[in-house]
Amino acid sequence: xxxxxxxxxxxxxxxxxxxxxxxxxxxxxxxxxxxxxxxxxxxxxxxxxxxxxxxxxxxxxxxxxxxxxxxxxxxxxxxxxxxxxxxxxxxxxxxxxxxxxxxxxxxxxxxxxxxxxxxxxxxxxxxxxxxxxxxxxxxxxxxxxxxxxxxxxxxxxxxxxxxxxxxxxxxxxxxxxxxxxxxxxxxxxxxxxxxxxxxxxxxxxxxxxxxxxxxxxxxxxxxxxxxxxxxxxxxxxxxxxxxxxxxxxxxxxxxxxxxxxxxxxxxxxxxxxxxxxxxxxxxxxxxxxxxxxxxxxxxxxxxxxxxxxxxxxxxxxxxxxxxxxxxxxxxxxxxx
Amino acid sequence: xxxxxxxxxxxxxxxxxxxxxxxxxxxxxxxxxxxxxxxxxxxxxxxxxxxxxxxxxxxxxxxxxxxxxxxxxxxxxxxxxxxxxxxxxxxxxxxxxxxxxxxxxxxxxxxxxxxxxxxxxxxxxxxxxxxxxxxxxxxxxxxxxxxxxxxxxxxxxxxxxxxxxxxxxxxxxxxxxxxxxxxxxxxxxxxxxxxxxxxxxxxxxxxxxxxxxxxxxxxxxxxxxxxxxxxxxxxxxxxxxxxxxxxxxxxxxxxxxxxxxxxxxxxxxxxxxxxxxxxxxxxxxxxxxxxxxxxxxxxxxxxxxxxxxxxxxxxxxxxxxxxxxxxxxxxxxxxx
Numbered sequence: 222x223x224x225x226x227x228x229x230x231x232x233x234x235x236x237x238x239x240x241x242x243x244x245x246x247x248x249x250x251x252x253x254x255x256x257x258x259x260x261x262x263x264x265x266x267x268x269x270x271x272x273x274x275x276x277x278x279x280x281x282x283x284x285x286x287x288x289x290x291x292x293x294x295x296x297x298x299x300x301x302x303x304x305x306x307x308x309x310x311x312x313x314x315x316x317x318x319x320x321x322x323x324x325x326x327x328x329x330x331x332x333x334x335x336x337x338x339x340x341x342x343x344x345x346x347x348x349x350x351x352x353x354x355x356x357x358x359x360x361x362x363x364x365x366x367x368x369x370x371x372x373x374x375x376x377x378x379x380x381x382x383x384x385x386x387x388x389x390x391x392x393x394x395x396x397x398x399x400x401x402x403x404x405x406x407x408x409x410x411x412x413x414x415x416x417x418x419x420x421x422x423x424x425x426x427x428x429x430x431x432x433x434x435x436x437x438x439x440x441x442x443x444x445x446x447x448x449x450x451x452x453x454x455x456x457x458x459x460x461x462x463x464x465x466x467x468x469x470x471x472x473x474x475x476x477x478x479x480x481x482x483x484x485x486x487x488x489x490x491x492x493x494x495x496x497x498x499x500x501x502x503x504x505x506x507x508x509x510x511x512x513x514x515x516x517x518x519x520x521x522x523x524x525x526x527x528x529x530x531x532x533x534x535x536x537x538x539x540x541x542x543x544x545x546x547x548x549x550x551x552x553x554x555x556x557x
Numbered sequence: 558x559x560x561x562x563x564x565x566x567x568x569x570x571x572x573x574x575x576x577x578x579x580x581x582x583x584x585x586x587x588x589x590x591x592x593x594x595x596x597x598x599x600x601x602x603x604x605x606x607x608x609x610x611x612x613x614x615x616x617x618x619x620x621x622x623x624x625x626x627x628x629x630x631x632x633x634x635x636x637x638x639x640x641x642x643x644x645x646x647x648x649x650x651x652x653x654x655x656x657x658x659x660x661x662x663x664x665x666x667x668x669x670x671x672x673x674x675x676x677x678x679x680x681x682x683x684x685x686x687x688x689x690x691x692x693x694x695x696x697x698x699x700x701x702x703x704x705x706x707x708x709x710x711x712x713x714x715x716x717x718x719x720x721x722x723x724x725x726x727x728x729x730x731x732x733x734x735x736x737x738x739x740x741x742x743x744x745x746x747x748x749x750x751x752x753x754x755x756x757x758x759x760x761x762x763x764x765x766x767x768x769x770x771x772x773x774x775x776x777x778x779x780x781x782x783x784x785x786x787x788x789x790x791x792x793x794x795x796x797x798x799x800x801x802x803x804x805x806x807x808x809x810x811x812x813x814x815x816x817x818x819x820x821x822x823x824x825x826x827x828x829x830x831x832x833x834x835x836x837x838x839x840x841x842x843x844x845x846x847x848x849x850x851x852x853x854x855x856x857x858x859x860x861x862x863x864x865x866x867x868x869x870x871x872x873x874x875x876x877x878x879x880x881x882x883x884x885x886x887x888x889x890x891x892x893x
Contacts, residue, residue, distance in 0.1 A: 227658040308872035317749040322563040346682040413653040536644035
């Protein structure tokens with residue numbers, strides 16, 4: 222049901238019945254290693270290209286979620302997913318393996334919540350019984366495409382972010398009123414916001430206004446205030462972006478409690494890992510939500526969270542052509 | 558409502574209340590010039606890059622559909638759109654201009670029906686009152702990215718297709734039972750089908766099995782036979798792909814009437830235009846449906862059509878890495 226200008230309420234409470242989360246070696250050394258189903262000790266995952274390695278991460282996450290969800294692939298109506306690689310080939314090739322009718326998305330690092338919003342809407346209205354949705358990224362594939370091959374050893378400023386290697390996939394199903402399964406209650410779809418920033422080494426700063434716009438729209442549309450949530454988590458604004466969004470929200474009259482306002486890009490890695498401002502990548506919020514955060518919810522630590530995935534919709538070409546960075550954020554609320 | 562394995566029925570009959578269609582000089586000399594709202598006499602559209610020119614085509618189509626639909630942009634809840642350019646930047650930059658909450662899609666040349674299916678589902682279940690959906694492509698931007706800059710004058714085999722320059726956008730709204738407006742009645746979402754073809758100069762041949770799979774699934778899911786439709790139109794299989802899909806469907810026991818089985822890629826250009834096997838590109842089926850075909854329906858020539866948009870989900874990189882071409886097709890039925 223549409224509420225306000227750009228939000229949906231999911232009255233049937235579609236459940237996230239199971240998740241599958243895979244990751245790479247950097248993630249295995251990070252803060253949330255225990256929340257992964259599968260971790261690789263090298264970046265190649267047995268493949269001869271990083272793009273193929275990324276496909277493997279998605280395939281493993283799909284395989285895992287299907288097993289954990291105790292269903293057959295044939296009983297999944299739709300796969301809704303995307304990534305950051307040109308023409309989202311890792312996801313489309315994984316969809317070829319899965320043989321599930323497929324909606325390809327492009328939302329950069331906002332893809333995870335674009336997909337969860339669509340999956341929840343479909344399930345809420347009996348458009349599907351079982352939907353898989355997720356997002357992925359691979360550090361070396363992304364660096365090669367957007368910046369330089371990692372083998373060049375290029376230096377980066379402290380505002381840069383580290384693309385996560387991993388895939389997170391969720392199984393969204395009808396709510397059968399089982400105990401202790403998280404369910405989605407609402408979503409807010411973002412507009413493209415571009416404040417004219419042009420530095421691709423400061424994505425968090427560029428994306429912060431989009432996050433603020435969507436968070437503000439969410440509270441207006443749903444007539445809620447921030448205290449409604451135990452936790453508000455942005456996708457991957459990292460250090461710089463998180464400070465900026467807190468300022469922007471305060472200017473909009475929304476004072477956040479910093480202890481209950483986290484960022485996936487600041488949760489994934491340890492302090493001593495050289496990730497500059499923090500993690501990023503389309504997989505980042507998918508991994509952190511479908512791994513760590515849902516585990517925390519199942520343990521009773523959080524009952525109600527809002528996940529705000531942020532995406533920078535630039536390309537290397539748009540940057541070379543002198544364009545600024547258009548950004549977007551989509552939010553989904555999850556309760557248990 | 559889900560029917561069968563991978564199809565939806567839209568019981569509320571969401572209407573296509575208005576459309577906006579823009580095109581380039583090659584299209585202005587083509588068969589369907591009269592069905593465009595805006596035609597440009599050069600490929601640059603006043604911009605300094607072809608990607609920016611493509612953005613202008615989308616912006617113009619959006620502007621046109623909003624005017625023709627007699628609504629304000631502020632009353633449109635969502636824009637659901639995509640294109641073939643890396644990170645779909647033309648569409649995302651147009652979404653920045655439009656300031657409408659935005660779902661970015663990637664489905665290559667299947668994007669038009671991926672978007673129309675989602676828009677129809679949302680409107681059918683009151684997830685939105687007004688949704689814009691569409692797709693676009695630009696010949697020179699696409700050639701530069703997937704093959705060679707057109708200025709090189711590279712030769713192509715007769716199986717190659719010509720990427721259309723243009724954008725087609727539809728306004729999907731609640732059905733207010735107005736007379737003579739086309740409405741969507743069902744959609745079938747395709748799986749990724751890959752028969753191992755690797756020749757990027759024969760996309761039609763590669764995509765034909767995906768089209769056959771989705772068409773066959775559509776008739777099985779909806780318990781219909783081909784005579785239900787006045788016209789079945791594939792996205793852009795062009796000459797080679799159209800012959801292949803007719804053979805494949807016959808092998809599946811679905812004998813098509815060739816006079817009522819058309820292809821957008823064979824409708825857009827004149828016989829004497831040098832488009833090899835025919836037109837293609839994410840804009841092709843969007844232009845032909847939202848321009849020509851809906852005009853024909855409003856004139857009473859067709860009452861019930863099935864549009865099957867086909868997409869080749871490869872990238873230049875996946876081709877270089879020796880992968881075959883994964884393909885997909887999505888179908889939407891439209892009645893008046």
